[in-house]
Amino acid sequence: MEHVEFNKDLIEFLNRSPTPWHAVSTMKSRLDAAGFEQLDERDDWSLDRNRGYYVIRNGSSIVAFRTGSKDVSASGIRMIGAHTDSPCLKVKPNPELRRKGYFQLGVEVYGGVLLNPWFDRDLSLAGRVTLLDEAGEVQDVLVDFRKPVAFIPSLAIHLDREANSNRSINAQTDLPPVLMQVPEDDTTRFADLLSQQVAAESGIKARKILGYELSFYDAQDAEFVGLRNEFVASARMDNLLSCYIGLQSLIQTSGDEAALLVCNDHEEVGSMSAEGAQGPFLTAVLDRWCGAGKARAIAHSMMISADNAHGVHPNYLDKHDENHGPILNQGPVIKVNHNQRYATNSRSAALYRHISDELGLPHQTFVVRSDMGCGSTIGPLTAGNLGVTTLDIGVPQFGMHSIRELIGAEDGFTLFRVLAEFMQREEVF
Numbered sequence: 001m002e003h004v005e006f007n008k009d010l011i012e013f014l015n016r017s018p019t020p021w022h023a024v025s026t027m028k029s030r031l032d033a034a035g036f037e038q039l040d041e042r043d044d045w046s047l048d049r050n051r052g053y054y055v056i057r058n059g060s061s062i063v064a065f066r067t068g069s070k071d072v073s074a075s076g077i078r079m080i081g082a083h084t085d086s087p088c089l090k091v092k093p094n095p096e097l098r099r100k101g102y103f104q105l106g107v108e109v110y111g112g113v114l115l116n117p118w119f120d121r122d123l124s125l126a127g128r129v130t131l132l133d134e135a136g137e138v139q140d141v142l143v144d145f146r147k148p149v150a151f152i153p154s155l156a157i158h159l160d161r162e163a164n165s166n167r168s169i170n171a172q173t174d175l176p177p178v179l180m181q182v183p184e185d186d187t188t189r190f191a192d193l194l195s196q197q198v199a200a201e202s203g204i205k206a207r208k209i210l211g212y213e214l215s216f217y218d219a220q221d222a223e224f225v226g227l228r229n230e231f232v233a234s235a236r237m238d239n240l241l242s243c244y245i246g247l248q249s250l251i252q253t254s255g256d257e258a259a260l261l262v263c264n265d266h267e268e269v270g271s272m273s274a275e276g277a278q279g280p281f282l283t284a285v286l287d288r289w290c291g292a293g294k295a296r297a298i299a300h301s302m303m304i305s306a307d308n309a310h311g312v313h314p315n316y317l318d319k320h321d322e323n324h325g326p327i328l329n330q331g332p333v334i335k336v337n338h339n340q341r342y343a344t345n346s347r348s349a350a351l352y353r354h355i356s357d358e359l360g361l362p363h364q365t366f367v368v369r370s371d372m373g374c375g376s377t378i379g380p381l382t383a384g385n386l387g388v389t390t391l392d393i394g395v396p397q398f399g400m401h402s403i404r405e406l407i408g409a410e411d412g413f414t415l416f417r418v419l420a421e422f423m424q425r426e427e428v429f
Contacts, residue, residue, distance in 0.1 A: 061275035068258035073293025076300025083267030087111035111268030122148035127214035305379030311396035329408030331362030
């Protein structure tokens with residue numbers, strides 16, 4: 001596989017994954033096709049060697065693993081971690097707003113959203129709906145309107161002459177998207193619109209909508225960008241890119257070594273949930289897989305937390321440390337923070353550099369400016385929960401947390417090649 005084919009498949013993955021639930025569903029389909037078996041946390045497990053398995057929690061987080069051919073307590077596990085969620089605008093429980101004949105929905109800001117780019121974009125809507133069907137059964141259904149159904153119009157500069165110098169955004173009053181026009185006596189309920197969409201997509205007739213978790217998203221598909229197609233632009237690049245890379249790495253490994261991919265939800269809001277990286281999901285899976293040998297397995301293991309990095313912005317060079325400004329298309333970025341906002345240490349970084357050098361592939365290093373705060377990832381959380389040696393790494397990008405983000409077309413494929421080799425490495429630690 002060359003990087004062009006890799007990116008074409010990545011684009012398909014991104015377009016099929018507008019929410020964490022859709023991303024996990026897409027990963028499930030690919031794992032099924034690769035011969036992995038789904039496990040249910042409510043059942044007893046009987047795991048065989050040389051097999052692939054996966055577990056889904058809440059429909060939005062997934063752990064997939066290969067058991068390998070060896071005693072896992074003696075050989076360890078090669079782990080990759082990522083997250084399925086991205087900053088966005090989520091629909092409130094009672095969202096209907098009617099103003100001057102416009103039907104709008106109230107939204108809640110999820111995560112650290114870069115809000116300005118959400119204005120004047122074609123928006124669609126997707127997520128999970130929980131309903132009571134005609135048979136009286138409660139079930140979850142994924143919905144995706146796919147086409148543009150909403151718009152958040154900017155206030156014209158004629159009505160705000162300081163818009164380019166001093167415009168702030170009020171998340172409560174400025175962000176409700178416009179969905180349609182309605183008569184003054186309109187009584188349309190959003191639940192009715194959802195019922196119609198569920199029926200159109202799945203054929204399921206809802207007796208009652210019991211709940212939903214729905215997000216607006218950019219309706220524009222992912223696409224190659226640049227005069228020489230040297231970039232890829234998409235929504236949710238942070239961090240579905242890493243989910244895709246980890247998935248492809250796991251599927252294409254030999255299977256001889258024990259290997260695992262965890263993609264957690266809720267990283268963008270702190271990871272403290274049943275399915276987040278601060279929750280018990282990964283630990284519960286490892287307990288059932290490794291049993292009494294878990295502590296030995298962890299001591300032989302390594303986790304690579306893959307989450308995108310800040311590429312040095314040519315218009316804002318002063319926002320980066322002068323010796324640590326990652327360039328797009330010059331390799332994945334080892335992320336270092338001695339205050340443990342990233343979990344990288346010299347040993348974990350050395351292993352990545354060694355594999356990358358063996359393959360003749362580039363790599364870079366990122367350290368935040370000493371006078372700026374540093375973001376974090378699931379890396380330190382997972383390292384702290386498991387006691388596993390961890391590396392934080394990611395593909396450099398522009399526009400992190402924007403509605404549309406940009407990466408170099410070569411970097412994702414480079415990271416995939418190294419992680420695929422890592423996952424079948426005979427010895428880690």
